[in-house]
Amino acid sequence: MRAWTLLSLIVGSTVAGDVLQSLEMKRHGEITEFHPRGIGRVLAALARKKFLILAIVFMAISFFAFMTLLESADLSFAVPASAATLVFETFLARFVLKERVDSWRWAGACLVACGVALLAR
């Protein structure tokens, strides 16, 4: 029971973290400067984005929940969680982020999710 609670927490916070991160990075627009001063400017601008800070908080929750889960559960139980997040996130990318997810992307996401689930065995 505890394992399932942790698993739901991992899936929920990973999905939330990734979607918020993607949303804020889309809003920021393509990063084109990669010299140190440019990177510093981008980081300074991003540090003020609320959704991005929230995304990092969610990623931290997911990370520590994963560590806690590994103390009691096998990796073969823990890793397929990431396969579930992939499917959820593709749905949210389509309906929340309004990305154009064509049939190639759906097929690819499903293959990868199945692959991750098998890899954990």
Add this chain to the structure above:
Amino acid sequence: MTDARLRWKTQLFTIIVVLSNALGNFALAWGMRGRSTVTVFDYLSTIFTPWVMIGIALLILWLLSRMALLSWADLSYVLPVTSLGYVASALIGRFFLNEQITSTRWIGTVLIVAGTILVGRGSPHGRGDL
């Protein structure tokens, strides 16, 4: 930016994201081997060991390069493509830690690579206005 240049940039960042994730996790796992972290002091003294610090540095690189990739590529593109990290982790386990890869895991690896190719052959962003 031309399509060819965007494609090249996307491929470069995908490689950085995949490798920094797999190598970062490997360095963390290697550094944590045989250590018990019961108290806060245990945690702190573990963080400042070389392997764990390398692992943390690589995972920071992973976070930043993934954020950069998401600034021009769709989430529904980045997720499947960077799942190659699972394959990289499995290969690192096979060659550096002598872990056995069962036939089920090889099938999983092939499925991930196939899924990555399906997604990766398309454009990194499906919207013209991004």
